[in-house]
Amino acid sequence: MAGLEHELDAPPWKRVESTLMAMARAIRQAYEDRFARLDLNLAQASMLAFLFESGPRSQSRLAAQLGMGRASAGLVVSALEKRGLVERRPDPADGRTRLVALRPAGEALVRPILEIDEILRSELRTGISRAERQRLAALLLRLQDNLSGVLADRPD
């Protein structure tokens, strides 16, 4: 069909970059929808899952490793804490940080979170081979490189 290379020659608002952004939004939306069943949003679910894998962490580390700002991480932790899913406890080694740790109620949510993630991912990869996914991952990393270069040399 005509669609594909047309897609690449198309005007700015309909090109690969836009498609990529639209896809990202759609994927995010799909995750948000599904996690809504657990009364969680994507950021909250990711944080719970990450805490489960990594053990207690300071907020700054969580922020860095989940790719969000420190302020956002603080909001997410506060929301989870209010529901008793995590707790903030003092760090014996450093008085200005407090370690965020899973509480039992939060740990109980990890399994359904991982299940939802697994199901959605399997739906997403319908008709896409493992090799293709690997190529996609590699390409995205390449894009990432280019982009960080681009962002670096803005002297502005």
Next chain:
Amino acid sequence: MAGLEHELDAPPWKRVESTLMAMARAIRQAYEDRFARLDLNLAQASMLAFLFESGPRSQSRLAAQLGMGRASAGLVVSALEKRGLVERRPDPADGRTRLVALRPAGEALVRPILEIDEILRSELRTGISRAERQRLAALLLRLQDNLSGVLADRPD
């Protein structure tokens, strides 16, 4: 063999989907940064460029074709209108819609917008062949299909 499928087998917050979302955010940010020189954001620049290509359009059509909600499109148009870049004029054929049309000041911005876009895109495609980009586009479309299927059968 460590690198690639590791990326695919990695935990949720570090997998392809996440990378894709992060990339999309980064690309968006890069566009926002560059268009800031013209005192435009990405949505505004896209709308100007699109109006240039397509001629006057109703807001609903603009919204649909730029992939945003009607309300958002209205805000973008209002912002552009306030600066005299576009105008809303009555549609002779339909009393409830008003056609959004470029004004000279807006038309003058189209060239720099397209230039900025062209430059950023060329920086992004460093080290990525045309064939790879085509594959990427095809893959994204496939993902899009899977996702719309997924969203469709939520009877919830």
Next chain:
DNA sequence: ACCAGATCGTCTGGTACTTTACTAATTCAG
């Protein structure tokens, strides 16, 4: 001519996220 349903645009409220500024605690130079 008229009513019912669909569509357009706007407004409101809610969510998510970022930036900036501020407080508190640590570290290190002297």
Next chain:
DNA sequence: CTGAATTAGTAAAGTACCAGACGATCTGGT
């Protein structure tokens, strides 16, 4: 030990987006 610079976390204001509700207008059937 004291004071400046650094780092962790919080708080407030601002931006962007979307969904839902609403009034106005068009369409089609009668």
